[in-house]
Amino acid sequence: MKQLDIINFLRGYSIFTIVLMHLLQSYPIPSGLMKASSFGGAGVHVFILCSGFGLYLSYLNKPLSYQAFLKKRFGRIYWPMAIVCLVTSCWMLFQGQEVLMPLLSNLFLFKMFVPELESSMGGQMWFISTIIQFYIAWPLIVKLININRGGTGSPSSSASRGRQS
Numbered sequence: 001m002k003q004l005d006i007i008n009f010l011r012g013y014s015i016f017t018i019v020l021m022h023l024l025q026s027y028p029i030p031s032g033l034m035k036a037s038s039f040g041g042a043g044v045h046v047f048i049l050c051s052g053f054g055l056y057l058s059y060l061n062k063p064l065s066y067q068a069f070l071k072k073r074f075g076r077i078y079w080p081m082a083i084v085c086l087v088t089s090c091w092m093l094f095q096g097q098e099v100l101m102p103l104l105s106n107l108f109l110f111k112m113f114v115p116e117l118e119s120s121m122g123g124q125m126w127f128i129s130t131i132i133q134f135y136i137a138w139p140l141i142v143k144l145i146n147i148n149r150g151g152t153g154s155p156s157s158s159a160s161r162g163r164q165s
Contacts, residue, residue: 004057011050014043044127052134052141059142066139073135081128082107088121109133 021040024033064072085106089099102120105111109129111120118126134141 007050007054010046011054014047014050017043018047048131048134051131055138056142056145069138070135073132077128077135078132081125081132085121085125092121 017040019040021037021043024037029037085103089103092099092102102111102117105114105117106121106125106129109132111117112126112129
């Protein structure tokens with residue numbers, strides 16, 4: 001599939017602003033510069049939007065069943081995250097820290113709903129939970145897009161229409 005250059009640019013720019021924001025937050029800098037660096041937070045939204053757009057284009061070119069879609073995505077994202085969490089929990093045990101709820105909240109994707117657990121095993125892990133929840137909801141999202149476009153909501157009607165245009 002030919003990727004759109006602007007989407008790749010926006011994703012790269014978003015990653016840059018996110019990294020810059022996190023880097024600058026760890027240093028004492030003037031408040032004006034700190035406010036400017038907070039623009040990186042918007043990079044998360046742009047990154048998710050561009051990723052969703054790319055995911056939909058990929059779906060139009062090669063529709064997958066829900067099971068195949070989840071298997072592919074979980075293989076690339078969930079299982080590596082689960083391994084990192086298990087290794088982190090071993091380190092936490094070694095340090096004498098509470099492990100059960102932080103581990104469960106990461107593995108079962110509910111950490112961002114419990115304020116005490118939001119930063120468990122690394123604050124950045126909220127993004128993994130969010131993206132996996134997005135993947136779980138993906139068939140519903142596609143169905144809503146297809147209905148909005150005048151289709152039946154079934155994947156095959158959108159995929160065939162996407163190839164015609």
